[in-house]
Amino acid sequence: MKELIEYILQFGNLNEQQIDLITSKATEKELRKDEYFSEAGKIPRQVGFVVDGVVRGCYYNNKGEEITRCFIPENNMAVDYPNFETNSASAEYLQASTNCKLIVFSKQDWDELSHTIVGWDNIRNKMVQKCLYQKSRKSPVISQDATTRYLEFLENYPTLTNRVSLAHIASYLGVTQQSLSRIRKNIR
Structure with missing residues (x-):
């Protein structure tokens, strides 16, 4: 959990109570190699933070070939954010390339942080921008x-x-x- 809090604090300041609330909403999740964090055709229901391992974003092209779009190593967020935010079905997969340990927030808990923590939206937006930038820049x-x-x-x-x-x-x-x-x- 320490890694997640250090990551979040890069984007803004939080007091001890706010940090406690964030950690109370988070759960740890382990993925075995090749397991999916989110799948194409389904609505992404969680935001993840990679503590250990590598997640990859991939999709299938019109010839049925699997294409890897990005890799998400430790200390990065793993989420199909546009579809998570709009409750729409994803066009790609987020899959564990190695055994992974993630810290995960459900959609409900993620949204609740926005309603409870003053300034959370600003911190969240900066985290999401970094996530989207890394995905696009590294292609x-x-x-x-x-x-x-x-x-x-x-x-x-x-x-x-x-x-x-x-x-x-x-x-x-x-x-x-x-x-x-x-x-x-x-x-x-």
């Missing part, structure tokens, strides 16, 4: 060559190469696993 630019995309992946996610599957990294980069293996071999 590879397909116009770059594959080696450049891989080098940027290493820069954006320096700890992930040995933690998530090569298939997911290749999917994120828009290359085949064989191409990724070649790229990795040439870089060493």
Whole structure:
């Protein structure tokens, strides 16, 4: 819980009572590798904070191929926020790439914090902006060559190469696993 509170306090100040309220609304959740935190076609019902592990955002394209859109490592929020906020069905999945431990808030508890804590909306909005920015900023630019995309992946996610599957990294980069293996071999 300490990690979550430190994360929240980057975005604003809270007193001890407010922190106690937040922690009372939070629950811990463990996901095994490949389990879903939220699924396409369903309304996201919870906001998560990754304490340990890596969650990935993915979807299926019109050819039925699985595409990894982003990775969400420790100390980041895991949520399909636009659909969570509007109670609408998601178009993508949030799936555990590794065994994960998350701190989770239900929609009702998340909304209750807004009604109870003065200034929570401002803190929440900053957290959501960071979450959305990270998801958009880290998507590879397909116009770059594959080696450049891989080098940027290493820069954006320096700890992930040995933690998530090569298939997911290749999917994120828009290359085949064989191409990724070649790229990795040439870089060493």
